[in-house]
Amino acid sequence: MTFVSSPVLVRSLANVAEYPAGAMFGPRQMSSFEFVWVLRGSATWHIEMGEDAQAHPLTPGTIALSPLGAAERYEWDATQASSHAFVHFELPADVDASEWPRTRRMAQLPLLAALCDSLLSPAAGTDQTMRARSSHIVGLMLDVFLEHEDEGDTGDHALEALAERAVSYVKGTWSATGMRIIAIVEIARALDVSPGYLSRSFRSHFGIGPARAFEMVRLARAAVALQRTSSTVAAIAAECGFSDEFHLSKRFSSRYGSPPGAFRRDHGEDEPLAPLVEHRLMSLWRSLTDLT
Numbered sequence: 001m002t003f004v005s006s007p008v009l010v011r012s013l014a015n016v017a018e019y020p021a022g023a024m025f026g027p028r029q030m031s032s033f034e035f036v037w038v039l040r041g042s043a044t045w046h047i048e049m050g051e052d053a054q055a056h057p058l059t060p061g062t063i064a065l066s067p068l069g070a071a072e073r074y075e076w077d078a079t080q081a082s083s084h085a086f087v088h089f090e091l092p093a094d095v096d097a098s099e100w101p102r103t104r105r106m107a108q109l110p111l112l113a114a115l116c117d118s119l120l121s122p123a124a125g126t127d128q129t130m131r132a133r134s135s136h137i138v139g140l141m142l143d144v145f146l147e148h149e150d151e152g153d154t155g156d157h158a159l160e161a162l163a164e165r166a167v168s169y170v171k172g173t174w175s176a177t178g179m180r181i182i183a184i185v186e187i188a189r190a191l192d193v194s195p196g197y198l199s200r201s202f203r204s205h206f207g208i209g210p211a212r213a214f215e216m217v218r219l220a221r222a223a224v225a226l227q228r229t230s231s232t233v234a235a236i237a238a239e240c241g242f243s244d245e246f247h248l249s250k251r252f253s254s255r256y257g258s259p260p261g262a263f264r265r266d267h268g269e270d271e272p273l274a275p276l277v278e279h280r281l282m283s284l285w286r287s288l289t290d291l292t
Contacts, residue, residue: 026073041082059164223272
């Protein structure tokens with residue numbers, strides 16, 4: 001889909017809203033356009049445009065675009081508190097948004113994810129300057145959102161929602177106990193699904209199996225620690241959920257091409273997240289490394 005750039009004017013700076021478990025929001029009629037991206041928890045987003053009614057699962061890593069005139073409501077995660085970022089904006093009256101997509105996955109669009117992060121970290125300045133900068137960023141977000149089709153999008157929102165629930169479970173476990181290997185059987189049991197179905201759902205959403213993906217996140221955390229701290233390899237191994245430094249060294253070498261000590265000595269300026277970028281797992285990294 002090609003978007004012909006139009007002037008974008010934000011109505012207010014991007015902000016974050018918090019919801020308790022089981023909260024409802026709406027229905028409401030949109031008087032402007034709005035981007036929404038979930039930071040924590042999840043929601044089911046119900047949206048109607050004329051006779052077209054849709055329901056979309058929203059989880060960390062998904063961004064939604066609500067058009068002017070839409071009727072919408074949100075059902076927030078019943079098991080945990082949720083939060084989302086949002087920004088309202090206006091477009092010229094002649095813009096037709098009826099055929100625009102409703103959601104995008106940031107795993108397929110790392111630039112979109114970076115723009116969302118930038119929008120939540122505005123540079124200091126006058127209100128006018130900050131609004132002008134935000135309008136520019138939202139315009140870029142809209143271009144990326146509309147011009148790039150999701151690769152490998154199955155359109156099966158149930159599979160996507162299950163994959164994101166698995167990510168939420170792993171994040172909660174790591175937040176409570178620290179990083180560790182979490183067996184697929186454990187995750188599947190917690191989500192009340194079979195391990196095979198969970199693996200297929202995860203692969204459909206992220207393009208890679210869960211065990212491999214979660215290990216890549218732990219290895220990337222280790223790579224960052226090797227470059228940015230003076231911790232011993234043994235301490236980094238423990239922090240990143242490996243049984244000992246020999247286990248870390250074996251797995252690290254298979255992914256990064258050199259053992260941890262050599263990586264620290266010879267690759268101090270290399271991109272530590274390169275494997276995640278290569279496999280389009282940056283949204284997974286952001287979800288799992290924000291363990292607050």
